[in-house]
Amino acid sequence: MDEVSIPETMTAEELQQRWPATIRVLIRRRMACVGCPMARFDSVRDLALNYGIPLEDLRLELAQAAAQAPAGG
Amino acid sequence: MAHGVQDTGRPEEQASAHLPSGTDLSILLRGVPLFADLADPDLERLLVGAAPLRLDTGAAAFHQGDEARTFQVLLTGRLKLSQVTPDGQQVTLRYITPGEMFGGIAALNGKPYPASALAVAPSLAVRWDREVFQRHVQEQAQLSWKLIQELSRRFSEAQSRFREMATERVERRIARTLLRLAHQTGRRVEEGVLIDLPLSRQDLAEMIGTTQFTVSRVLSDWERRGLVEAGRARVVLRHPHQLVLVAEDLMAPEV
Numbered sequence: 001m002d003e004v005s006i007p008e009t010m011t012a013e014e015l016q017q018r019w020p021a022t023i024r025v026l027i028r029r030r031m032a033c034v035g036c037p038m039a040r041f042d043s044v045r046d047l048a049l050n051y052g053i054p055l056e057d058l059r060l061e062l063a064q065a066a067a068q069a070p071a072g073g
Numbered sequence: 074m075a076h077g078v079q080d081t082g083r084p085e086e087q088a089s090a091h092l093p094s095g096t097d098l099s100i101l102l103r104g105v106p107l108f109a110d111l112a113d114p115d116l117e118r119l120l121v122g123a124a125p126l127r128l129d130t131g132a133a134a135f136h137q138g139d140e141a142r143t144f145q146v147l148l149t150g151r152l153k154l155s156q157v158t159p160d161g162q163q164v165t166l167r168y169i170t171p172g173e174m175f176g177g178i179a180a181l182n183g184k185p186y187p188a189s190a191l192a193v194a195p196s197l198a199v200r201w202d203r204e205v206f207q208r209h210v211q212e213q214a215q216l217s218w219k220l221i222q223e224l225s226r227r228f229s230e231a232q233s234r235f236r237e238m239a240t241e242r243v244e245r246r247i248a249r250t251l252l253r254l255a256h257q258t259g260r261r262v263e264e265g266v267l268i269d270l271p272l273s274r275q276d277l278a279e280m281i282g283t284t285q286f287t288v289s290r291v292l293s294d295w296e297r298r299g300l301v302e303a304g305r306a307r308v309v310l311r312h313p314h315q316l317v318l319v320a321e322d323l324m325a326p327e328v
């Protein structure tokens with residue numbers, strides 16, 4: 001299984017496009033990123049701040065989800 | 074006309090005077106989502122009958138009630154589509170940003186323009202006579218499919234706005250409108266996300282279907298709470314996520 005590292009500067013939109021499997025994490029954590037008009041502006045770091053999740057925890061969780069499925073376009 | 078289209082004469086005449094070489098226009102057309110997937114020969118064919126239209130700030134591409142004889146796409150700049158109701162109230166229907174078609178629905182239907190299109194920044198558009206564009210659409214399946222997709226997108230946007238008007242509190246409508254404009258025209262700046270559009274409180278009120286007073290009251294409240302920074306004609310979303318919470322009616326923690 002390939003190692004995946006989620007850049008903290010990546011926007012929520014890029015994240016969902018590159019690794020669609022991360023959408024499950026966003027939904028499970030009840031985050032509003034899916035279909036959000038601001039997804040193209042807020043970075044992974046912003047998401048961690050907005051939802052009060054430690055950044056490294058969120059990056060790890062997203063990376064695990066991304067590694068389990070092939071990257072999208 | 075003090076702030077009319079550049080040059081003298083009717084827009085139709087001055088448009089052909091500014092016709093750039095075919096290559097210039099084809100590069101610009103390639104950047105338009107409607108045409109992005111066309112094969113090169115199809116895009117070349119589309120240049121037939123395409124004429125540029127340059128507009129200074131304040132100039133009109135067309136006026137409400139004019140016969141819709143042309144189909145156009147904005148290449149650079151910003152336009153405001155606004156309508157005057159029979160009792161004289163002005164309503165802003167939407168802003169047009171580069172890559173979007175405008176006046177197309179009326180042209181496709183052969184109806185008069187239901188709204189006026191005014192440049193709010195120096196703008197460049199390209200247009201085709203209605204019959205010429207219709208021929209392009211009939212000859213190119215990919216173009217007609219993209220056009221259907223674009224019309225569907227506009228239709229669902231109109232449905233969303235109708236639902237908002239019918240059911241939602243004004244704070245949510247203002248938040249949604251700011252988010253929609255930021256999504257369409259926004260740019261990351263140090264303080265947050267700048268809506269890259271000259272936007273007064275009156276403009277917002279006309280888009281949202283409320284009064285300027287209400288818009289000012291809500292924006293002042295949000296400014297106090299650090300959500301937005303609203304200048305006279307400039308709006309920055311300082312905390313976009315909080316506005317999403319307002320727009321979606323999710324529980325917003327106190328800022």
